[in-house]
Amino acid sequence: MTRRQVAGDQWQLIDPFLPMGEYGPSPGRLRDQFEGVIWRFRTGAQWREMPGGFGPWPAVYGRFRIWRNAGVFTALLEGLMLEDLVAEAEQDPRPSAGRPAPHPVVAVVADKAYSSRAHRAPLRECRIKAADPEKKDQAANLKKKGSRGGRPVAFGAGLYRDHNTIERLINRLKDWCGIAPRFDKTPGSYLAGLELRALMIWPGDLLQTAGRSPHRTGPGCAARGRR
Known part of the structure; x- marks a missing residue:
């Protein structure tokens, strides 16, 4: 049995933002294909080496290209960021007078x-x-x-x-073996992998805000050794 790449509480945050219909697979395969993409970028392995539990690798790769070209990973990351803002607003009882003005760079x-x-x-x-x-x-x-x-x-x-906050974030992004070496052939695929890694960091922060412990799925690229 293929190991899950996303915990159940994390998937509850991600699932509502994934598209169905034109840009999505059947509901029964949605999570499998999404986790197959995560597996590829987490391990840095080739698509054809993907375990069969995620489905046929050409189908997962094809779904990744559709999501990448449609900007799904960007929209998903922005959606989770909005969820984070809503969670912070719910913790702050003070009334808000509309959207706050952007802070100038000082x-x-x-x-x-x-x-x-x-x-x-x-x-x-x-x-x-x-x-x-x-x-x-x-x-x-x-x-x-x-x-x-x-x-x-x-x-x-x-x-x-x-x-050092920025440096720690960069190290967390490079924790995936498909991100650290930067061997993707196209900038769009690498950017999609970066967005995928970032949106997998964000649910953990949201769960910590909600008082729940984020799920960890094993050691990072540095601990396993790069391919």
Whole structure:
């Protein structure tokens, strides 16, 4: 028996957003084919190596192409993001006066590689703070110039401390062996795999928000070794 790729509580969040009719298989095969696509990107194996429990691999691959070309994975990810916003709104009892205005960009967090004047100047023109640390050689050159070197580069230590959040997310995306090596032949297929991985992360966060433990389906690509 083929191991399930999606837990029951996760599937309850995903199922309503999957299309039927023109872009979907029969209801009895919907979950099998969807989990077959997950299996392929999770393991990094070839489509033809797919276990038979997900159905014939040409059918699963064909369904993946239909979903990819129709933007199903993008729509599914956006739907789960909306569910997350609704869950946060239900936890906040304060009344809302419509959709909140988007927050302006006030700072950009980057690594030392982007601390040069060429990168900081466009941000300064837009009044955006650069919160990346300065390289030692750049600081030494400015100090050597004295007053001609200008003001010391500002460093937002508090903001930079949170940049590891992005790095941790990238590591979670690369936990799937079909994502880390980037060997898909077309950018569209790789983007669909990224969206699929992201939308598999989102249900776990939603379940944690609801007070339930997310389902884990085994070690990641780093733990198993890449193909």
